[in-house]
Amino acid sequence: MAVVLSLMASGLVLSAAPANAGVKPRPSVVDAEVLTPYQLTNQVKAAEALRADLMKSSAQVAVANTRLERLAAQATTLLANLSAARTAQVAAENDAAAQEAHLVELGLEVEAALNALGQLASDSYIRGGGPLGDIVEIFEALTAPSADKNTDSMATVQYLIDGRARLFERLEDLRADQVVTSARAEAASRQAAVAAKSAAEAKAKLDTVIILQRAALDALQNAQSDQVGRAAGLRGALLRSESKIAREADRRLAQALQGQDFKLLMDSSPNCGQDTANYPNGRFPASALCPLYAAPDEGLPRDNAMAFNAMSRAYEQQAGSPLCVTDAYRTYAEQIVVKLATPELAAIPGTSQHGVGLAVDLCGGVQSFASAAHLWMERNAPLYGWFQPAWADSSGPLPEPWHWEFAS
Numbered sequence: 001m002a003v004v005l006s007l008m009a010s011g012l013v014l015s016a017a018p019a020n021a022g023v024k025p026r027p028s029v030v031d032a033e034v035l036t037p038y039q040l041t042n043q044v045k046a047a048e049a050l051r052a053d054l055m056k057s058s059a060q061v062a063v064a065n066t067r068l069e070r071l072a073a074q075a076t077t078l079l080a081n082l083s084a085a086r087t088a089q090v091a092a093e094n095d096a097a098a099q100e101a102h103l104v105e106l107g108l109e110v111e112a113a114l115n116a117l118g119q120l121a122s123d124s125y126i127r128g129g130g131p132l133g134d135i136v137e138i139f140e141a142l143t144a145p146s147a148d149k150n151t152d153s154m155a156t157v158q159y160l161i162d163g164r165a166r167l168f169e170r171l172e173d174l175r176a177d178q179v180v181t182s183a184r185a186e187a188a189s190r191q192a193a194v195a196a197k198s199a200a201e202a203k204a205k206l207d208t209v210i211i212l213q214r215a216a217l218d219a220l221q222n223a224q225s226d227q228v229g230r231a232a233g234l235r236g237a238l239l240r241s242e243s244k245i246a247r248e249a250d251r252r253l254a255q256a257l258q259g260q261d262f263k264l265l266m267d268s269s270p271n272c273g274q275d276t277a278n279y280p281n282g283r284f285p286a287s288a289l290c291p292l293y294a295a296p297d298e299g300l301p302r303d304n305a306m307a308f309n310a311m312s313r314a315y316e317q318q319a320g321s322p323l324c325v326t327d328a329y330r331t332y333a334e335q336i337v338v339k340l341a342t343p344e345l346a347a348i349p350g351t352s353q354h355g356v357g358l359a360v361d362l363c364g365g366v367q368s369f370a371s372a373a374h375l376w377m378e379r380n381a382p383l384y385g386w387f388q389p390a391w392a393d394s395s396g397p398l399p400e401p402w403h404w405e406f407a408s
Contacts, residue, residue: 324364
């Protein structure tokens with residue numbers, strides 16, 4: 001008893017959870033949560049204020065998203081232009097490289113032509129060939145003893161004259177080609193560089209704008225996420241109050257949220273419940289649990305929570321509000337508290353189904369066998385892996401309409 005009182009005094013009661021099929025416990029808060037008129041008014045006012053904030057921030061986010069989409073479209077166009085510019089740049093650079101290679105070839109050919117001309121000069125003035133040799137050939141042709149001999153000699157003279165002319169013409173053509181090719185290569189390189197630079201500058205400017213816009217949008221979304229988180233807690237309180245006024249406030253808040261609280265929960269789901277080690281009953285760390293939809297203070301192991309959240313969302317789409325939760329996972333300390341409060345019903349601490357995250361206790365009408373909410377659970381819960389154990393059924397030994405378990 002001293003240990004129990006010490007645990008209670010130390011504030012070890014953290015979150016509530018459902019009962020064990022063996023020794024059927026009852027949730028700590030099964031019936032409607034009783035709020036004073038003052039508390040109810042404050043809850044409704046808070047819900048309405050959040051609803052107004054959500055609608056305002058949603059409009060701001062919508063405007064920011066529209067602007068971002070417009071900028072994204074511009075980015076797509078600029079990126080396409082940049083891609084085309086880079087393609088043109090590559091083609092121009094390849095052309096420039098080809099022209100440079102051609103210039104090298106022309107240089108070699110010019111050098112060969114110059115060498116040939118140098119050889120002619122050498123033959124003429126050193127070895128007696130070249131032009132002097134041509135003169136000898138011409139003299140021999142003019143003094144040939146026969147017509148046949150004359151014809152052969154003249155052909156030789158014509159060949160020598162044509163060959164020299166071709167050599168000079170080739171040299172001139174090569175030099176002209178060098179000038180044209182060099183200018184073309186320089187122009188291609190300049191054009192490619194200018195295109196790449198302008199496209200890169202345009203993209204850099206757009207990237208800067210989008211970074212700023214993304215930062216502004218993130219700030220708005222973060223603010224809205226904070227609002228959504230607060231709204232989720234309010235919805236849980238409003239749902240548990242069972243007041244028509246509270247229910248109406250929750251409905252209006254749900255309309256403003258437009259499922260954002262569920263989306264927020266799903267967005268964060270990859271980061272929750274990743275710790276799947278086997279823990280003792282009632283000793284699960286926060287890393288092994290995921291929050292429940294519209295009841296963020298309650299948690300279950302990942303698969304169980306995801307199945308429950310999908311079921312709660314489906315219920316909301318039909319009934320207009322999510323499932324109301326009073327208890328889910330229950331710590332060992334909480335099991336002690338429940339056992340002290342209802343010793344004849346509660347499971348022995350450390351044996352509760354709540355302590356292993358396999359049970360929830362529901363409100364919002366589900367706690368009555370005759371309600372439409374309870375009938376919906378009977379018909380739909382099995383589709384999501386949830387059921388009511390036989391002992392808790394209306395014909396069971398300890399009827400508990402609020403108690404539902406997950407088939408792991």
